[in-house]
Amino acid sequence: MKHPLLVFNEKGIYCQQADVYIDAWRAVDKCIVTHGHSDHSRWGHKRYITHRRNVPIIKHRLGDITVTPKEWNETFTINGVTFSLHPAGHITGSSQVRVEYKGEVWVFTGDYKVEDDGLAETFEPIKCQTFITECTFGLPAFKWEPQADVFTDINNWWATNKAEARTSVLFGYSLGKAQRLIKHLDTSIGKIYTHGAVEKMTQVIRAEYDLPPTELITRDSKKEDIAGNIVIAPPSAHGGIWIRKMLPYVTATASGWMAFRGARRRRAMDKGFVLSDHADWDGLLSAIKETGCEKVITTHGYTDIFSRYLREELGYDARTEKTQYEGELNEIETEKEEEA
Secondary structure, three states: OOOOOOEEOOOOEEEOOOOEEEOOOOOOOEEEOOOOOOOOOOOOOOEEEEEHHHHHHHHHHHOOOOEEEEOEOOOEEEOOEEEEEEEOOOOOOOEEEEEEEOOEEEEEOOOOOOOOOOOOOOOOOOOOOEEEEEEOOOOOOOOOOOHHHHHHHHHHHHHHHHHOOOEEEEEOOOOOHHHHHHHHOOOOOOOEEEOHHHHHHHHHHHOOOOOOOOEEOOOOOOHHHHOOOEEEEOHHHOOOHHHHHHOOEEEEEEOHHHHOOOHHHHOOOOEEEOOOOOOOHHHHHHHHHHHOOOEEEEEEEOHHHHHHHHHHOOOOEEEEOOOOOOHHHOHHHHHHHHHO
16 A cells, blocks of 8 residues: 555654654654744754745744755755745745655645735645645635735724824734734834834844834833834733733734634723634635645644535545644744743
8 A cells, every 4th residue: 555645643744755744743853844833833853944034933933953944946855755845825934845756746734824915925826636734714704804904994993092092902923913913004103012022023024024113112111102002912911911001002903713703802802803824714725726636634723624525515535634733723822932
């Protein structure tokens, strides 16, 4: 029986022929890393391989590690297996991994979205026979509005709050979501202030990406200077002593989970904006279709529901695999690590 090109074991996604892992969740000798979120880039590997733009991000988070940078579409061969990295559109420097051996092609998406957000490199469909996809938002209920409309709402919210002499506190993950928010905020309204975790990561990313100016909130920051402006902070900062400096303030969060009724109330937010760095239902389906694949493996999210739909309604050879990737559910833990 032919051995699969990629298998799922207790350490991660493994290519036996090349003796290489992809996004391993336990320490391994050699690991290809798709992006910088903590559920995909773990500490402890002897050697990391990732896109050049992700190198400073994972070094910032993981410390002194041995990393080999790669460019988009650059092929590299290990024991006869050809690998290449392609834009995933999830966050800055995020990759899909293409794996080819003896004419057989597999693609692992990591996390991805298909909408061009104006910051992350746009998702690139890759032809393959087997497609390993996330499905964090793999339900028909998840259908995103165009980003431009969401940012119009966000900027109008900020302007209204400023007119009422209130500070706008907007929560988003310090890697990816925060920089996407900063990129599209209307600085004619006021200044963008940042929490420490957001500012540290934003400074790392500025080396490669054009972002508006931001100002770090410190112990010496004056309440009257912050008033009426907007503050970008990680979700873990909500409810802490730190936020008192912003009084009077209005809170909001930017997340795909805001599409669920009641999600804003559960997070004790005044406002919720539906903005995700993951593909919605239509995005997932379009990505799969464009690959021309025959087999689909779903890894995290609504895996059972989504794979069943692919089998029963669309005729794909689809199945699920358990992993330790958790998409947006895990990124709050990343913020805690940033602040530690």
